Amino acid sequence: MISTIVFILMLAVAIAFFTRNVRKISRNIKLGKDINRKDNPVKRWWLVFKVAIFQSKMMGLPIAGILHVFVYAGFILVNIEMLEVMVDGITGSHRAFSFLGKFYPVIISATEFFALLVIIGCVVFLFRRNVIRLPRFWKPEMTSWPRLDANIILLTEVVLMTSVFFLNASDYILQTREFGHYEQVGSFFLSSFFVPLIQNLPSETLVLIDRSCWWLHIAGIMLFLNYIPYSKHFHVFVSFPNVYFSKLEPAGKIANMPSITREIKSMLGKPVDPEENVDMAAMSFGAQDIKDLTWKNLMDAYSCTECGRCTRVCPANITGKKLSPRKLMMDARDRLELTGKNIDKKGVDYKDDKSLFDFISAEELWACTTCNACTNECPVNIDQVSLVIEMRRYLVMEKAAAPGELNAIFSNIENNGAPWQFSQQDRLLWANELYINEKA
Amino acid sequence: MAEKRKIEVPVMADLFAKGEKPEYLLWVGSAGAFDDRYKKVIRAFVKILTHLNVSYAVLGVEESSSGDVARRAGNEMLYQMQTLTNIDILKMYEVKKIITCDPHVYNTFKNEYPDFDGNFEVIHHTQFLQKMIAEGKLKIESSLLKDKTITYHDPCYLGRANGEYNAPREVLDSIPSTLKEMKRNRSQALCCGAGGGQMFKEAEKGEKEVFMERTEDVLETGANIIVTACPYCMVMMTDGLKYKNKETEIKNYDIAELIEQSLEL
Numbered sequence: 280m281i282s283t284i285v286f287i288l289m290l291a292v293a294i295a296f297f298t299r300n301v302r303k304i305s306r307n308i309k310l311g312k313d314i315n316r317k318d319n320p321v322k323r324w325w326l327v328f329k330v331a332i333f334q335s336k337m338m339g340l341p342i343a344g345i346l347h348v349f350v351y352a353g354f355i356l357v358n359i360e361m362l363e364v365m366v367d368g369i370t371g372s373h374r375a376f377s378f379l380g381k382f383y384p385v386i387i388s389a390t391e392f393f394a395l396l397v398i399i400g401c402v403v404f405l406f407r408r409n410v411i412r413l414p415r416f417w418k419p420e421m422t423s424w425p426r427l428d429a430n431i432i433l434l435t436e437v438v439l440m441t442s443v444f445f446l447n448a449s450d451y452i453l454q455t456r457e458f459g460h461y462e463q464v465g466s467f468f469l470s471s472f473f474v475p476l477i478q479n480l481p482s483e484t485l486v487l488i489d490r491s492c493w494w495l496h497i498a499g500i501m502l503f504l505n506y507i508p509y510s511k512h513f514h515v516f517v518s519f520p521n522v523y524f525s526k527l528e529p530a531g532k533i534a535n536m537p538s539i540t541r542e543i544k545s546m547l548g549k550p551v552d553p554e555e556n557v558d559m560a561a562m563s564f565g566a567q568d569i570k571d572l573t574w575k576n577l578m579d580a581y582s583c584t585e586c587g588r589c590t591r592v593c594p595a596n597i598t599g600k601k602l603s604p605r606k607l608m609m610d611a612r613d614r615l616e617l618t619g620k621n622i623d624k625k626g627v628d629y630k631d632d633k634s635l636f637d638f639i640s641a642e643e644l645w646a647c648t649t650c651n652a653c654t655n656e657c658p659v660n661i662d663q664v665s666l667v668i669e670m671r672r673y674l675v676m677e678k679a680a681a682p683g684e685l686n687a688i689f690s691n692i693e694n695n696g697a698p699w700q701f702s703q704q705d706r707l708l709w710a711n712e713l714y715i716n717e718k719a
Numbered sequence: 720m721a722e723k724r725k726i727e728v729p730v731m732a733d734l735f736a737k738g739e740k741p742e743y744l745l746w747v748g749s750a751g752a753f754d755d756r757y758k759k760v761i762r763a764f765v766k767i768l769t770h771l772n773v774s775y776a777v778l779g780v781e782e783s784s785s786g787d788v789a790r791r792a793g794n795e796m797l798y799q800m801q802t803l804t805n806i807d808i809l810k811m812y813e814v815k816k817i818i819t820c821d822p823h824v825y826n827t828f829k830n831e832y833p834d835f836d837g838n839f840e841v842i843h844h845t846q847f848l849q850k851m852i853a854e855g856k857l858k859i860e861s862s863l864l865k866d867k868t869i870t871y872h873d874p875c876y877l878g879r880a881n882g883e884y885n886a887p888r889e890v891l892d893s894i895p896s897t898l899k900e901m902k903r904n905r906s907q908a909l910c911c912g913a914g915g916g917q918m919f920k921e922a923e924k925g926e927k928e929v930f931m932e933r934t935e936d937v938l939e940t941g942a943n944i945i946v947t948a949c950p951y952c953m954v955m956m957t958d959g960l961k962y963k964n965k966e967t968e969i970k971n972y973d974i975a976e977l978i979e980q981s982l983e984l
Contacts, residue, residue: 531879592909598927601925642923650875651875685794688919710728715766715984716983716984717723
């Protein structure tokens, strides 16, 4: 009875705390500017199906891709047993699903198999990160916290899954001894290998193991759930909507700035809509801070799990430049979280003296070739290039801070319609003295 | 016996004055007009158009920068000025179809000009050549490149930006020769390093130039010819071969030039 109350209380606190943090993240994302990403739902659902659920883009790196499927699918399917744990915890029953009879051990054996997949995946991942030290996990932006964050997640999953095996093994032994309420529900395939390890322990100790593993598992899951919003691991939730809200246009298309078209039209002496009165002085160009980005940019930042596939293929990063597309996402999230904390503490209108440029330098922005290798690679369809362009727009149009050579081509284009200093009148010189061989 | 005939490149304003309307507008681009190496590509493509009796014209002195580089370098004002002016001229000449050799022009015309009410059918020259081959209008029987190994560098703005990986390869397949892919190809292709405004500025501080990294991919294939389909890639790969001291062994051509050579135009 007491355990039921404790369980329900724990669950209520875990869910309440989690909901509170998810609400904050959702509020943070809504600080961004609006962008229409609700068109074409059929195509969007198809993307969710293909890219998010079936993880099509993960297979670009097949080893990591397959192991990730182990962990992802395994973790979801292990939750069949979690469901039973919930029922048992709330009602005080023991193995509530055992009414399924013969099928019950089959189902539990299957969840054990999924738990094993998760463990294999996580152990290999830990090995790749910490022993092999794959370069993408050791780039400069992978400072101690991002590395620790990854290890906490992987180790927690290993512990959570291992507890399932000891829970089932001790339960099984107690069943065979017909101890207390441990009724015969059958043996489970994988945990039977753990039986010899604890077979000789007295029944009271086994009950202790069984109960500890049960509480460890459930408390672990609740803690893990509440760790996720503070971690890169939040991608497990937000990558699904992030894929749904993907950019559907060709990757080469850059978002338009319709707000300035009217001004350009009147500069060029073209007719403009007189109703539409825009105050150019009050307008801001590009992105200096969070509020200038779209909510999709901000959702991108929360979707990034720092896998570094983008950085791995970035031509600038490959050749030793400071730019790392992953870092841009990490920086945007850091800036956004800071903005969120400021709002919590000092209200919505509070402005600190920082901006995105305290996190992302001009040098990084000017190293981008807009080649879209990063966006093509990202398994959750993050658009790193749009962030670069928006921040360049701010530098160029608000601060006139383009690199000198680019300022030179701007003035060439303005004056003679080409990035080079050649007269527009000479644009047809290439056609002079052009001959073709005609076969007789 | 081959006989040389002079090509008078048709200019839109002249045709319009005569009441003629060509089927295609050929957008030459600033590189085609002013870059000495790239002028050869435009000249080659114009020879192919002439050979195929295609009805086309150029804007000539009325052409201006597409604005692509201005937009990617963050100067949206300048981009929109170029865009609105260009669209006015194109509409004045009632242009419906545009061919260009530049994937950057292709991308901005095809994907970005429609936001400013500039709706044209935009065709990259590799797509045009593919179509001509598929329709049987362009046949290559020459064995000129039979013993050559060719590797194709995917321009980012044709490949990843617009998903066009097949047209250039199908054109190359029609030329008797050996085609060998680089280890990074199609959607995995490495950028030449010139997009997003990089063409016109010093690279940011780093260990290496991007074009050198890409040139190493080329060298790995053992190809004699590196073929591109973009003016920026052309410049970058030329530089790469020069710095690697490979410019005599490995030649750098645009797809149009290979067709020109094969047809002995």
